[in-house]
Amino acid sequence: MEQNNGNNNGRVIAIITMCFIFAMISFVTNMGAPFGNIWGFKYSWAAMMGNFMNFAAYLFMGIPAGKMIENKGYKKTALIALAVGTIGLMIQYLSSIFGDDIPVFTLSSGAVCLNLIIYLLGAFICGFCVCMLNTVVNPMLNLLGGGGNRGNQLIQIGGTLNSLSGTLTPLLAGVLVGTVTANTSMSDVAPLLFIGMAVFIAAFFIIWFVAIPEPNIKKENVQYDHSPWSFRHCVLGVIGIFFYVGVEIGIPAQLIFYISSMDFTGAASVGGAFAAVYWLLMMCGRFLSSFISGAVSTKTQMTVVSTVAILLLLTAIFLPEANTLNFSLAGDSEIASLLKLDDHGTGVVAFTIPTKCVLIAICGLCTSIMWGGIFNLAVEGLGKYTAQASGIFMMMVVGGGVMPLIQDAVAKAAGPIASYWVIIAMIAYILFYALAGCKNVNKDIPVE
Incomplete structure (x- = not known):
């Protein structure tokens, strides 16, 4: 005992x-x-x-x-x-x-x-x-x-x-x-x-x-017969990690550009504030998941958040820009000062934001658990190959530099909101991974 x-x-x-x-x-x-x-x-x-x-x-x-x-x-x-x-x-x-x-x-x-x-x-x-x-x-x-x-x-x-x-x-x-x-x-x-x-x-x-x-430390001069690349669900998870980091970075980046292009004082700061809301919601999502993950499977969580994220972004794309939300702050408030908003002597700062911006920011709740979820599903059953797989996943963080560049090219050609089709495509892959791609079909490979 x-x-x-x-x-x-x-x-x-x-x-x-x-x-x-x-x-x-x-x-x-x-x-x-x-x-x-x-x-x-x-x-x-x-x-x-x-x-x-x-x-x-x-x-x-x-x-x-x-x-x-x-x-x-x-x-x-x-x-x-x-x-x-x-x-x-x-x-x-x-x-x-x-x-x-x-x-x-x-x-x-x-x-x-x-x-x-x-x-x-x-x-x-x-x-x-x-x-x-x-x-x-x-x-x-x-x-x-x-x-x-x-x-x-x-x-x-x-x-x-x-x-x-x-x-x-x-x-x-x-x-x-x-x-x-x-x-x-x-x-x-x-x-x-x-x-x-x-x-x-x-x-x-x-x-x-x-x-x-220290599980599964490789003994000196021992050669493994296989590698993480031998497991289909791991390979598909590596692709999922690459796309996920692109999603995580791309969603707030284009949101900032979209709001910053609007015609009101302090638009750039407001765009940054909405991006900050996205990151804050990511923290809230992870916090919530830490409570429910003992009872709700990773696969279920990943399926739900991927589906909701796609629905939020589809709604944001098709929702008319004329559908807006009005915000007002006291002109001398700390928030207005932080956002560098000018009340023009009225005492109240007011600005209007398309509703689609709020829907995009809410996606932070959905993306919050994707990194941990993909990793958890992709290394399941890898045993002694887990350390190698972790290194491969870290290399795929470069997706946070590659995919936002592709999204930005689409944004320059068709507009920031249209660029979210790139995000939807990547999340659709993550949904596929949660539904079917995460299944370990290589259980015949020894991992001890």
Whole structure:
């Protein structure tokens, strides 16, 4: 009995540790937004380059991270990731103290200095870190939950903390830095970098002393007869992950562009606010799923949310733009000030938004559980091939860079709302996966 209690206590500590890592992933990723604003003032083309470098790292590190887990185990991989993340943040800090007056090459818009190159290198290295951490935390939570509904439940709990951290990071940046202007530099966000490094170092020592289960570590010189690519449901899940990340990024991105193009004061800020509602609803959806996943199967949840998302987007596409909702705020309210809305001396700020914008934002509730759901279904029954599969899934995060570009091309040709047909097509695939594609038809392959 004491042995079982010890095992249970170790399992609980491991779960808490993995959820903590899940939150850290979002913390590091979302620091790119305030940093991008700073570089955007100096180089108009560089505002999104930090995020791009972060996502690009997944393409290069996904499969190696899976192999690292396979050969070194979850704990060592997490420790290596945290060390790499600390180095990445340190390099980004170095961009604040030198290189500002050292030109590296020249574009039509002017000279590009060394400090930007240093920052992008640091962002790329941090991308390696979050890729490895993602590769660790998803299969580990699934395994700690015993797979199935309970495994999905733990992934959704971790995802909730991930969303909460992602929501709070920009707020923390605002408290520490204030409003970003043309005079703001990387030295002004040094406190945020130091907090990130402190969190990584603290997490390193916590994980060092925590006993983490190490299932299916590959023994030296042992060759596997198969791979995750041998399982049809895993291959289809890999495609689903690629599409999902495109859906997650594409829905709010085009919503911002659509609202920003409207003719009222502060339209761009209102577009950003609606996108923030989308992310907030994602957090709420994950939180709700963490309660029901023990009783409601992953397959059922995925089927329902995919169907609802398609119906919401179809309604949004066909609903006339003349069907609108009116919003009003006190002109001196904090929200109106935050959105940079001008009351023109009336004391009340009023603006009108097509109802379809609200329907699109509500999709955040639906997309919230798709990542965890697809992962949970795709690794079911993989056994010793789970670590490899996790690395492949991380590589497919690059879909968040590819599919929004395709959607944006459609938006430029046919309009932002028409571009949501691309989203519908991707969600339709996810619905197919939930209904039929997730079935393991390769149970004859040994996985122990």
